[in-house]
Amino acid sequence: MSGGPGLRHELNNVLAKIMGxxxxxxxxxxxxxxxxxxxxxxxxxxxxxxxxxxLDLPASPAGT
Amino acid sequence: xAKVLVVEDDLDLLRQVAxxxxxxxxxxxxxxxxxSAVGKLRAGCFDLVVTDIVMxxxxxxxxITTVRQRQPEAKLIAVSGGYRAKAADFLRMALxxxxxxxxxxxxxxxxxxxxxxRLLARPPGPLxxxxx
Numbered sequence: 234m235s236g237g238p239g240l241r242h243e244l245n246n247v248l249a250k251i252m253g254x255x256x257x258x259x260x261x262x263x264x265x266x267x268x269x270x271x272x273x274x275x276x277x278x279x280x281x282x283x284x285x286x287x288l289d290l291p292a293s294p295a296g297t
Numbered sequence: 298x299a300k301v302l303v304v305e306d307d308l309d310l311l312r313q314v315a316x317x318x319x320x321x322x323x324x325x326x327x328x329x330x331x332x333s334a335v336g337k338l339r340a341g342c343f344d345l346v347v348t349d350i351v352m353x354x355x356x357x358x359x360x361i362t363t364v365r366q367r368q369p370e371a372k373l374i375a376v377s378g379g380y381r382a383k384a385a386d387f388l389r390m391a392l393x394x395x396x397x398x399x400x401x402x403x404x405x406x407x408x409x410x411x412x413x414x415r416l417l418a419r420p421p422g423p424l425x426x427x428x429x
Contacts, residue, residue: 242351245378246307249403253313256406260320275405282403 244285252278299417300324300341304334304348304360305376314347317406318413331355335363343371345413350377350387357387358394365395372416374409378402 305311328334332354350357375391388399
């Protein structure tokens with residue numbers, strides 16, 4: 234995949250992986266301070282996802 | 298134990314989602330592309346299918362169509378991060394093809410599991426697609 238639309242897809246996948254890794258880590262026992270940092274990571278991912286949603290990339294009907 | 302098929306071509310995401318479903322008590326099978334998913338759908342029955350839309354070889358639309366043809370009572374959740382079209386466009390298409398729910402990437406595993414629990418608690422029958 235290449236180009237703007239493909240990059241949007243790839244970026245969403247990267248954000249999803251960061252979110253997933255942080256959530257799986259939160260299932261493990263850990264100090265409160267580490268848990269707080271992981272929750273901040275999740276908030277940052279949400280911020281990133283919102284930025285991607287606002288990207289005004291031209292849409293094509295020929296999706297794959 | 299409910300049986301779920303997770304279909305995702307990104308192997309990291311596939312591992313994560315499968316691990317979360319397994320930890321929640323589901324029997325999990327995985328497929329890394331639509332071709333493999335269609336083969337598993339022909340070979341066995343699933344209570345729930347979670348499928349990505351944009352995949353090589355056979356995409357999520359073919360997976361959804363296969364589920365609805367072969368296992369019409371299975372619950373179906375589509376996920377997408379978009380590609381040439383916005384993710385919401387793919388997700389609307391997935392609902393139109395017969396998906397019960399659609400989630401845009403990135404999504405919380407908790408949201409996905411909530412959707413799975415809600416759908417599996419619903420009795421079989423005609424479904425109304427939810428708006429994206």
